[in-house]
């Protein structure tokens with residue numbers, strides 16, 4: 001599981017704290033250093049790691065535990081709260097008729113997530129259709145068509161059409177009576193002007209309720225700048241972190257999420273259409289540190 005090494009380092013730090021007989025400035029210094037090292041090793045952006053540990057240090061030194069709580073438990077609570085800050089605010093995708101546009105780079109899991117989301121809405125009793133606006137990757141049309149058949153939801157695409165704006169316009173019209181319309185857009189190997197202008201045009205024509213950024217959990221330090229550029233272009237409203245079942249450091253994705261200040265709605269935990277979990281920061285952190 002992604003973030004395994006971060007989890008084991010942090011657990012070790014917490015064990016150290018709870019096992020210590022008292023908390024003094026030396027303990028705090030050591031904890032701050034351990035947490036910092038664990039974050040950096042997991043690919044968390046340096047600025048973010050320093051900011052988190054600085055907050056941790058200040059709070060640990062200045063705040064006093066409430067009555068009935070030991071200083072060890074209080075220090076653990078502060079570590080927990082500061083980590084929760086980078087994981088972000090809890091917010092759920094609203095179950096209402098809407099247009100959802102998925103954006104992200106190539107191979108991050110957009111097309112797969114489109115199918116997973118369709119299944120999710122279907123399970124909640126809402127009709128959902130998929131629109132294939134990825135005109136860049138040769139097999140994207142077939143892949144989404146296949147996924148739509150597998151999930152059992154309507155699909156719209158225009159094979160061979162190179163103008164995604166045309167596809168989206170026609171698709172939204174065709175799926176008029178479907179409650180949730182999900183648009184799969186093109187990625188690129190790397191972020192470029194072409195992609196930015198393409199997704200900007202699509203946003204304008206689709207007026208989506210949600211622009212979801214699909215991000216591979218195993219991505220490294222490049223995640224932050226990429227997310228920021230896409231956010232500036234189209235305004236990301238939420239994030240799906242995929243491949244949480246994979247191996248990787250995970251901190252790059254978390255740094256990106258913290259940078260764009262958008263909620264993580266879902267995590268992808270496998271290649272199957274059921275492998276999608278609603279994200280809950282508290283639960284996630286408890287599992288990580290549990």
Ligand code: GDP
Pocket residue numbers: 104105106107108109110111112113187214242243244245246267268269270271275
């Ligand atoms: P796109 O280029 O962004 O549309 O990416 P795809 O949806 O085609 O996904 C790229 C690869 O990642 C495919 O082989 C998917 O099966 C795989 N994938 C997507 N999401 C997950 C996930 O949550 N876990 C795992 N293990 N693989 C995933």
